[in-house]
Amino acid sequence: MTSDPHTSLWRASDHGALEVPALSEDLQTDLVVIGGGFTGCSAALEAATSGANVVLLEAQTIGHGGSGRNVGLVNAGLWLPPEVIKKQIGDGPGTRLINALSVAPDEVYRLIEAHNIDCEATRNGTLHLAHAPKGVEDLQERFRQGNASGAPLQLLDREETIRRTGSQAFFGALFDPRAGAIQPLGYCRGLARAALSAGARVFERSAVTKISHSDEGWHVQSNGRRIRARHLLLATNGYIGALSGAPKPAFVPFHYCQFATAPLSDAQRARILPGGEGCWDTALVMSSLRIDRAGRVIVGGVGNLNAPGAAIHRNWAARKLAQIYPELAGVPFEHEWEGTIAMTSDHLPKVVEIGPDALSVFGYSGRGIGPGTVFGKRAARALLFGEVDALPLDIVPAYAESLRAPRAAYYEFGATLTHAVSPNPLRTSSAKRA
Numbered sequence: 001m002t003s004d005p006h007t008s009l010w011r012a013s014d015h016g017a018l019e020v021p022a023l024s025e026d027l028q029t030d031l032v033v034i035g036g037g038f039t040g041c042s043a044a045l046e047a048a049t050s051g052a053n054v055v056l057l058e059a060q061t062i063g064h065g066g067s068g069r070n071v072g073l074v075n076a077g078l079w080l081p082p083e084v085i086k087k088q089i090g091d092g093p094g095t096r097l098i099n100a101l102s103v104a105p106d107e108v109y110r111l112i113e114a115h116n117i118d119c120e121a122t123r124n125g126t127l128h129l130a131h132a133p134k135g136v137e138d139l140q141e142r143f144r145q146g147n148a149s150g151a152p153l154q155l156l157d158r159e160e161t162i163r164r165t166g167s168q169a170f171f172g173a174l175f176d177p178r179a180g181a182i183q184p185l186g187y188c189r190g191l192a193r194a195a196l197s198a199g200a201r202v203f204e205r206s207a208v209t210k211i212s213h214s215d216e217g218w219h220v221q222s223n224g225r226r227i228r229a230r231h232l233l234l235a236t237n238g239y240i241g242a243l244s245g246a247p248k249p250a251f252v253p254f255h256y257c258q259f260a261t262a263p264l265s266d267a268q269r270a271r272i273l274p275g276g277e278g279c280w281d282t283a284l285v286m287s288s289l290r291i292d293r294a295g296r297v298i299v300g301g302v303g304n305l306n307a308p309g310a311a312i313h314r315n316w317a318a319r320k321l322a323q324i325y326p327e328l329a330g331v332p333f334e335h336e337w338e339g340t341i342a343m344t345s346d347h348l349p350k351v352v353e354i355g356p357d358a359l360s361v362f363g364y365s366g367r368g369i370g371p372g373t374v375f376g377k378r379a380a381r382a383l384l385f386g387e388v389d390a391l392p393l394d395i396v397p398a399y400a401e402s403l404r405a406p407r408a409a410y411y412e413f414g415a416t417l418t419h420a421v422s423p424n425p426l427r428t429s430s431a432k433r434a
């Protein structure tokens, strides 16, 4: 088992690591992008294909952050149902955001095809699963709101849900045909490779330690070298390192862990998620379920594998697998990993002006594949070409979050407590014996 949280199934199954140098010279550029996740790589790709001179600096390696650790569900929107989004930011801005993100999967799959990105891409939709009878009511309400705003959602009954998942554990599902699943690290590296081919200069192991602004533009320090740039995009989201000269993205860290089995047999694959939809459920402390190209079942849930509750989260994952698929009870996990989600209070991303010609984009709150791709691209265009109206959200002058540490502790404590008692340890251990 790979218990180093920096090693994931995605690192083990993607063999396309980039071979790019660390920054070792002073440079001048139109746009400097800090952070090599979906947001930064998409921005660098857009800038380079538009003919701009762009430099991307990544502190570790491309996809080191959330982009290389996530579940891989390419969703067509945020967690929040449309009416909640509109209530929070108003009808006009809400509609603009919903419309921009409803086509985000189109943009992701267009890029995958255009740049021939090998990332296990499938577009078979996602299933939001009712974990309990009361979850069906939640799905019915999401179905109503989604369809009213033009989303082609389908509400599936229990029988159809059993057929699609191969599990008796769920009570219904909301199917979104616009969505799909990818190997997220492969996608992120593919974006970076496409940006390189288009002329972007990409550097790994190049942590930016200080930024400042003068009449000459932005000055960015990394590896003892200096980059001068007219425009700057901070795309560090939940993985911001030590960096002075700019307000740090403000978010509450929310940990999420995943566990993957060995590849299933062909007979098991024919029964378990035969359509390959990516899934998550309606529980308050949610969990996710999917299968990768090799046929590994991947179970995910809220929780930090670097915290005292790690053993509880591990035991929970084994019981959860047994609850969903009793025939897999006792099957060991071959990979485990975790990542930090950057949550905001209203669960909406933020585009913050951190200085002249400089933006910081963060706070996807667990939905960053489509949104990161779209926000990155449009942030690059807003900075380079002044297309601010094309951003999915208005730029704000500042953003703060209060009580971050207690709220992060509350999430972890709640997940640990829930995972200690659910699914029922006694019932799932007898299922295992059966």
Ligand SMILES: Cc1cc2nc3c(=O)[nH]c(=O)nc-3n(C[C@H](O)[C@H](O)[C@H](O)COP(=O)(O)OP(=O)(O)OC[C@H]3O[C@@H](n4cnc5c(N)ncnc54)[C@H](O)[C@@H]3O)c2cc1C
Pocket: 034, 035, 036, 037, 038, 039, 040, 057, 058, 059, 060, 061, 062, 063, 064, 065, 066, 067, 068, 069, 070, 071, 072, 073, 074, 075, 206, 207, 208, 209, 235, 236, 237, 238, 239, 240, 241, 242, 243, 256, 257, 338, 339, 340, 341, 361, 362, 364, 365, 366, 367, 368, 369, 370, 371, 372
């Ligand atoms: C466990 C988990 C599951 C998730 N599941 C899903 C999902 O199924 N679907 C979905 O849509 N979204 C999901 N998300 C959310 C999604 O992964 C993120 O929103 C997305 O990856 C954010 O991309 P990003 O490029 O903004 O940031 P990141 O991918 O986090 O990249 C930021 C990068 O900045 C670099 N960096 C930080 N500081 C510096 C510095 N000073 N100098 C240079 N570089 C720096 C970091 O090393 C990092 O590589 C999940 C997230 C996690 C953690």
